Amino acid sequence: MNASTPMAGVNAALANVARLLDEQPALAARQARELLKVVPGHPGVVLLLGVAANVERDFGHALAVLEPLVQAHPAMAKGWLELAVARIGLGQSELALEALIRAVALQPHLPCAWLTLAELRAVDGDASGANEAYLEHLRQSPHDPELMAAASALDRNAMAEAEIRLQKRLRRQPGDVAVMRMLAELRMRQARNDEALRLLDQVLERVPDFDIARQNRAVALNRLNRHGEALAEIEFLLERDPDNQVLKNMAAVILGKLGEFNRAIATYEAVLSREPGQADVWINYGNALKTAGRTADAVAAYRRCVELRPGFGEAWWSLSNLKTVRFDHYDVAEMRKQLAGNDLEESERFHLEFALGKALEDAGHYEAAFEHYLRGNAIRRSRVQYDANRNTRQRQSAQIAYTRDFFASRNGTGSQADAPIFVVGMPRSGSTLVEQILASHPLVEGTMELPAVIAIAQELERRCGDPDKTYHHVLANLDRDELAALGVRYLQRTRVQRKLGRPFFIDKMPNNFAHVGLIHLILPNAKIVDVRRHPMACCFSNFKQHFARGQTFSYDLDDLGRYYTDYVALMAHFDDVLPGRVHRIIYEELVNDTEQQVRALLTYCGLEFDPRCLRFFENDRAVRTASSEQVRKPIYREGLDHWRHFEPWLSPLEEVLRPVLDCYQQVPATLR
Structure with a gap:
C-alpha cells in the first residue's frame, strides 16, 4: 500500500x-x-x-x-x-x-x-x-448495530448466536444494561429463571426506571412461583402506566395464582371492556371463572374465544376439560374443519385433537376418540423432554438414600409446625376429591397444587454439582438447623395462599410423592395422604388429559405405565422405612364406602369427624384442577370402569403395568 x-x-x-x-x-x-x-x-x-x-x-x-x-x-x-x-x-x-x-x-x-x-x-x-x-443509553440502543444483531438473534430464537453476541459485548462493556436485560430474557427462554432474576436485579439496581426490565423481573418471579413479589412489581408498573392493558392482564394471571379470583376476574373484565377482541384474554378470563365455580360464565367466555378465533385449540380443549360440556355435531364439524387446515399451528392442533377425542368419547365413538387422543399425545410428546429411565434412576436413588437408619439418626429434625396436609399420588387419582373433602372441614383450608416443595428440591438439586446425583445426597449433609430452615421456608412461601386463618391447610401437588423423604425431614409433623387409583383407570385418565404444564410423563403409554410403577415402588419403600407415616386412600374404596374412608382420613389428620366432609359438593371454594366441576357434585360410581371402553387399544399400557395390575392395592416384592 x-x-x-x-x-x-x-x-x-x-x-x-x-x-x-x-x-x-x-x-x-x-x-x-x-x-x-x-x-x-x-x-x-x-x-x-x-x-x-x-x-x-x-x-x-x-x-x-x-x-x-x-x-x-x-x-x-x-x-x-x-x-x-x-x-x-x-x-x-x-x-x-x-x-x-x-x-x-x-x-x-x-x-x-x-x-x-x-x-x-x-x-x-x-x-x-x-x-x-x-435510560438514554437504552433509548439510543436501536442505533447500535451490535446490539441490534443480538436482538435479531433473540427474535429469531437463535439462542446460541444470541449468547455469543451478548457475552462478547459484556466482556467489553460489563455494565451494559441493555445487554444484561437481553441476556436475562435468553435465560428465561432456557428456563434458567433464577439466573435471569439475578441479572435483572443487577440491571434495576443501576436503572430503577427501566420498566421493561422490571416487567421481565415480574415474569421471572412468577415462573419461580414467587407470585406475591411478581404482583408487587406489576402493581408498581401500573402506578406509572395505569392504562397498560398488557400489565393488567399479567396482574390478573398472577392474582389467579394467588387465589385472588374475584380480583382476577374484575381485572380481566376491565381489560376486555377496553379491548374485547383479545381471544387470549378471554381464555384466561374463562379459566378464572371456571376456578371460581362460575361454570356457565366460563363456557360463555370459551365460546367467545372460538368465535374470535375458530382454530383456537386451547379454547376448544378448555370447553371439553370442564367435563360437563357436551359438544353437538356442529362443534364436532368445526373442530374437524380446523384440523383439516394446513396452516394450523402445532399447539392449536394437539389441543383440538384432545378436545375432539373427548367429544367423540362422549358420543360413544371410542375407537375414533382413541385415535384423536393418540395423535394429540404424539404431538405433545414430541415437544417435551422426558426420560423414563432417568425417572427410575431417581426413584432408585431415593430408595438407596432413605433408609430406616437415615431417618432414625435425624429424628426430630425440621420445623415442628403441623399445619400442612400433603395430598400426593398420581394425577387423576382422586386427589382433588380428597382435597375437597378435607377442605370442607372447618379447621382445614384448601389451597392449590403448591409448587413450594418442588422449588426447594430444585434449589437443593442445584447445590448437588454432579448431574449423576440427586438432591437426596445433599440432604444427607444438612444439619438440624438447615433442615429446620427449609421447613420454615416452605411455610413462608405457602403463607400467601392461606386466606382463611384456619390451623391446617392442604398442599395438593400430586408429584410431591417423589419428595416424601424431604417433607418428612423438614416438616416431620405434617400429614401425608397418598391417593391411589386403579392403574389402568388412572393412567388412561392421564393419557386423555392435556395438562397445561408439567406431567411430561403422561403423553406416552409406556412412559405412563413406568411412571405409575415407579410411584408404587417408591411409596412402598416409604411404607417400609417410615411405617405408618403415610395414610393411603384407595379411590375405589372411597367411592364405595365414603363415610368409613372419610372417618379414617380425619382420624389420621387428628381431626374430629364433621358431617360437612360428606357434603363436600356443597363447598363453593375455588378449585383449580381438571376435576373442578366433578367435585361440585356428589360421588358417582359410573366412572370407575369407564376406561374399559378403550381396553382393546390399551394392551401396551397393560403390559407395562402388569407387575402392579396383578396385585392392585398390594405391592409385588420385586418392586420393594
Whole structure:
C-alpha cells in the first residue's frame, strides 16, 4: 500500500483493524501504526490506535494519542468518548465527564457514550443522573448495530448466536444494561429463571426506571412461583402506566395464582371492556371463572374465544376439560374443519385433537376418540423432554438414600409446625376429591397444587454439582438447623395462599410423592395422604388429559405405565422405612364406602369427624384442577370402569403395568 492507495483500500484496512480490537488489540495497534505510514494523520486510524490502547488498559498511551486527535478534530464524537475512557482509567473523573458531555452533545445517537456517562455518574454517587443516562443509553440502543444483531438473534430464537453476541459485548462493556436485560430474557427462554432474576436485579439496581426490565423481573418471579413479589412489581408498573392493558392482564394471571379470583376476574373484565377482541384474554378470563365455580360464565367466555378465533385449540380443549360440556355435531364439524387446515399451528392442533377425542368419547365413538387422543399425545410428546429411565434412576436413588437408619439418626429434625396436609399420588387419582373433602372441614383450608416443595428440591438439586446425583445426597449433609430452615421456608412461601386463618391447610401437588423423604425431614409433623387409583383407570385418565404444564410423563403409554410403577415402588419403600407415616386412600374404596374412608382420613389428620366432609359438593371454594366441576357434585360410581371402553387399544399400557395390575392395592416384592 502506498500514498496513491484508493480510499476503498484504506477503508478496508480500517475495517480489518477494527475487527481485531476485541481479541487482538496489540495486533490491531501494530496494523494501525503501519497504516499511518501510508495515510499519516488519518483521524480514523489514529482513533483506532487510541481504542487499542484503551482495550489494553494502557491509558497513558491512549491519552497521548487521543488528546491531540480531538484538538485537531473537535467534532469527532467517538474521539471524545475514547478520551473519556482513557481519563476514567487514569482517575480523571471531572475531565472524563467533560469529554463525555462533549461526545453526547456532538452525537446523541451514541449508545456507548451514554452508558459510559451513566457508569461514571454512578461511581460519583449521582444516582439520579446515572439513571437518566442509562435510560438514554437504552433509548439510543436501536442505533447500535451490535446490539441490534443480538436482538435479531433473540427474535429469531437463535439462542446460541444470541449468547455469543451478548457475552462478547459484556466482556467489553460489563455494565451494559441493555445487554444484561437481553441476556436475562435468553435465560428465561432456557428456563434458567433464577439466573435471569439475578441479572435483572443487577440491571434495576443501576436503572430503577427501566420498566421493561422490571416487567421481565415480574415474569421471572412468577415462573419461580414467587407470585406475591411478581404482583408487587406489576402493581408498581401500573402506578406509572395505569392504562397498560398488557400489565393488567399479567396482574390478573398472577392474582389467579394467588387465589385472588374475584380480583382476577374484575381485572380481566376491565381489560376486555377496553379491548374485547383479545381471544387470549378471554381464555384466561374463562379459566378464572371456571376456578371460581362460575361454570356457565366460563363456557360463555370459551365460546367467545372460538368465535374470535375458530382454530383456537386451547379454547376448544378448555370447553371439553370442564367435563360437563357436551359438544353437538356442529362443534364436532368445526373442530374437524380446523384440523383439516394446513396452516394450523402445532399447539392449536394437539389441543383440538384432545378436545375432539373427548367429544367423540362422549358420543360413544371410542375407537375414533382413541385415535384423536393418540395423535394429540404424539404431538405433545414430541415437544417435551422426558426420560423414563432417568425417572427410575431417581426413584432408585431415593430408595438407596432413605433408609430406616437415615431417618432414625435425624429424628426430630425440621420445623415442628403441623399445619400442612400433603395430598400426593398420581394425577387423576382422586386427589382433588380428597382435597375437597378435607377442605370442607372447618379447621382445614384448601389451597392449590403448591409448587413450594418442588422449588426447594430444585434449589437443593442445584447445590448437588454432579448431574449423576440427586438432591437426596445433599440432604444427607444438612444439619438440624438447615433442615429446620427449609421447613420454615416452605411455610413462608405457602403463607400467601392461606386466606382463611384456619390451623391446617392442604398442599395438593400430586408429584410431591417423589419428595416424601424431604417433607418428612423438614416438616416431620405434617400429614401425608397418598391417593391411589386403579392403574389402568388412572393412567388412561392421564393419557386423555392435556395438562397445561408439567406431567411430561403422561403423553406416552409406556412412559405412563413406568411412571405409575415407579410411584408404587417408591411409596412402598416409604411404607417400609417410615411405617405408618403415610395414610393411603384407595379411590375405589372411597367411592364405595365414603363415610368409613372419610372417618379414617380425619382420624389420621387428628381431626374430629364433621358431617360437612360428606357434603363436600356443597363447598363453593375455588378449585383449580381438571376435576373442578366433578367435585361440585356428589360421588358417582359410573366412572370407575369407564376406561374399559378403550381396553382393546390399551394392551401396551397393560403390559407395562402388569407387575402392579396383578396385585392392585398390594405391592409385588420385586418392586420393594
